[in-house]
Amino acid sequence: MADIEDRPRAAGEATGRTRSGRRAGHGSRLVQRLLKLTPPLTRDVVVQRNLRVPMPDGTVLLADRWAPRKGGDGLPTALIRTPYGRRGPIVALSAPPLAERGFQVVVQSARGTFGSEGDFDPFRHEREDGLATLDWLLEQPWCGDAIVLTGGSYLGYVQWAVADRLPPQVKAMIPVVTEAALSLDFLREDGFSLETPFGWGVMVAGQERRGALVRQLLSARKTHRAQFTLPLADADTAALGRRSQYLQDILVHGADHPRWAGVDHRARVAEVSVPVSSVGGWYDIFLPGQLRDYQALRAAGSEARLTVGPWAHTAMSVFAQAAAQTLEFGLAHAQGEQPPERAPVRLYVMGEEKWRGFASWPPAGYAPQRFHLQAAGALSPQLPGESSPDGYRYDPADPTPARGGVRFAPGDGGRVDNSRLEARPDVLTYTTPVLEEDVEVIGEVEAEIWFRSSRPHADVFVRLCDVDEKGRSTNLCDGLVSLTDADELSRAAVRLWPTAHRFRRGHRIRVQVSSGAFPRYARNPGTGEPRATATTLRAADQQVFHDPEHPSAVLLPVRQPG
Numbered sequence: 388m389a390d391i392e393d394r395p396r397a398a399g400e401a402t403g404r405t406r407s408g409r410r411a412g413h414g415s416r417l418v419q420r421l422l423k424l425t426p427p428l429t430r431d432v433v434v435q436r437n438l439r440v441p442m443p444d445g446t447v448l449l450a451d452r453w454a455p456r457k458g459g460d461g462l463p464t465a466l467i468r469t470p471y472g473r474r475g476p477i478v479a480l481s482a483p484p485l486a487e488r489g490f491q492v493v494v495q496s497a498r499g500t501f502g503s504e505g506d507f508d509p510f511r512h513e514r515e516d517g518l519a520t521l522d523w524l525l526e527q528p529w530c531g532d533a534i535v536l537t538g539g540s541y542l543g544y545v546q547w548a549v550a551d552r553l554p555p556q557v558k559a560m561i562p563v564v565t566e567a568a569l570s571l572d573f574l575r576e577d578g579f580s581l582e583t584p585f586g587w588g589v590m591v592a593g594q595e596r597r598g599a600l601v602r603q604l605l606s607a608r609k610t611h612r613a614q615f616t617l618p619l620a621d622a623d624t625a626a627l628g629r630r631s632q633y634l635q636d637i638l639v640h641g642a643d644h645p646r647w648a649g650v651d652h653r654a655r656v657a658e659v660s661v662p663v664s665s666v667g668g669w670y671d672i673f674l675p676g677q678l679r680d681y682q683a684l685r686a687a688g689s690e691a692r693l694t695v696g697p698w699a700h701t702a703m704s705v706f707a708q709a710a711a712q713t714l715e716f717g718l719a720h721a722q723g724e725q726p727p728e729r730a731p732v733r734l735y736v737m738g739e740e741k742w743r744g745f746a747s748w749p750p751a752g753y754a755p756q757r758f759h760l761q762a763a764g765a766l767s768p769q770l771p772g773e774s775s776p777d778g779y780r781y782d783p784a785d786p787t788p789a790r791g792g793v794r795f796a797p798g799d800g801g802r803v804d805n806s807r808l809e810a811r812p813d814v815l816t817y818t819t820p821v822l823e824e825d826v827e828v829i830g831e832v833e834a835e836i837w838f839r840s841s842r843p844h845a846d847v848f849v850r851l852c853d854v855d856e857k858g859r860s861t862n863l864c865d866g867l868v869s870l871t872d873a874d875e876l877s878r879a880a881v882r883l884w885p886t887a888h889r890f891r892r893g894h895r896i897r898v899q900v901s902s903g904a905f906p907r908y909a910r911n912p913g914t915g916e917p918r919a920t921a922t923t924l925r926a927a928d929q930q931v932f933h934d935p936e937h938p939s940a941v942l943l944p945v946r947q948p949g
Contacts, residue, residue, distance in 0.1 A: 538562075639919045792865055819895050
């Protein structure tokens with residue numbers, strides 16, 4: 388590895404002295420096993436630390452360069468821009484595997500993080516800083532004529548920030564579990580997702596403290612409890628012991644507020660001129676937006692492919708697939724070759740537990756089929772008969788909890804047993820008879836719930852589950868909508884996460900209806916007060932209707948015969 392001195396250097400100057408590169412490969416065998424990668428071309432990798440990258444406003448960002456000791460100059464460059472530091476598990480699972488297999492890798496700390504100058508204002512500077520970094524990179528004598536942008540989550544968002552102004556040397560993009568608007572879907576007025584932006588804000592606020600990773604693990608309960616704080620505007624102090632401007636902003640300003648002007652890069656997607664390979668997960672926090680980005684690419688005629696697995700946001704398989712796509716797809720394009728042939732869309736079909744190839748998203752051959760809520764907790768394609776509504780009481784002081792599914796915290800998401808959740812009195816379930824044949828569902832999932840509350844302000848949460856022969860109910864996808872006229876009988880349109888699942892013969896299809904999934908979604912206080920300043924919690928009596936005039940249903944994209 389390269390030992391790098393911390394004293395100031397001229398912009399772009401590599402520092403320090405070089406010693407044996409074997410330590411750069413220490414642990415790479417473990418990473419290779421974790422990521423299931425092919426054997427490396429070399430393990431003799433050196434790292435140049437603290438390269439100084441000047442921005443147009445005079446701010447200097449720091450970057451590290453990973454490259455084979457011999458023959459590294461001129462190799463394709465994988466560019467990773469991150470706010471999470473240039474050491475640690477994210478870099479260990481990305482930079483060494485690529486540098487050992489045909490790339491040189493530049494890992495840059497975002498403005499205001501881990502040695503880079505300036506203030507970290509999330510999302511705000513990534514376009515200008517990203518474009519300036521590309522300009523700098525092309526001026527370096529060791530940089531060849533091929534660059535690949537890669538990375539997940541925030542590291543993928545920064546790719547979209549520059550996607551419409553890429554120099555010709557950029558040959559491919561690999562955005563992983565990310566989307567072009569990133570956090571804005573969490574801030575919807577009709578469905579505020581609390582856990583992800585709050586948990587992320589708490590994480591980055593303390594990430595540069597000594598022992599940050601251990602501190603985060605030990606403080607997970609504290610962060611969870613902080614989300615119960617009233618008013619919610621004090622939750623940052625409860626979690627951090629101080630105010631956080633970012634957390635205040637996400638609590639006070641909705642997605643359409645001017646505070647977020649300039650951080651939405653969805654309009655740039657259609658202008659992308661390089662091949663793109665996107666990686667997502669059925670339980671990832673960004674999946675709907677990522678699929679929207681993929682559709683925009685295909686509509687614009689861009690070369691694009693999509694991989695979606697049965698993963699939550701931080702699953703190890705996500706890192707493995709990111710490395711695989713960067714090497715198979717990105718490196719091939721960087722070398723002027725075509726990547727291995729495969730279907731444009733590759734989906735893991737749960738239930739079948741098998742990877743399948745498709746020509747598009749959503750795939751052809753699947754059509755919406757209505758499964759109607761019925762009396763006595765039944766679910767059927769048949770229209771409901773005359774029946775009284777079902778009811779339950781939602782109490783925000785004891786909110787319906789989030790169990791599995793789309794979660795920010797590592798280990799909390801994905802497929803779980805829903806038995807305890809469905810035993811709660813504030814959760815209704817509707818279940819088909821035992822299926823006589825397989826039912827395959829792939830695509831967008833929606834629900835139409837005829838609903839009325841005793842209060843004007845209420846939420847409707849819908850979850851789709853698979854019930855096996857032993858009665859275990861496993862969650863597949865879900866979604867929530869907030870209503871502001873809920874005391875009047877109306878049809879609540881709920882958009883669930885997309886999915887790909889085969890309900891096996893002998894299983895049953897189940898739909899849950901409730902009024903929350905806390906803390907994934909903020910609890911609805913029932914008063915109409917602003918979410919940041921609400922201090923009063925009011926329980927509400929909810930009704931779900933299922934009769935000929937009010938045919939509540941979930942709409943599943945079911946595979947058609949032939």
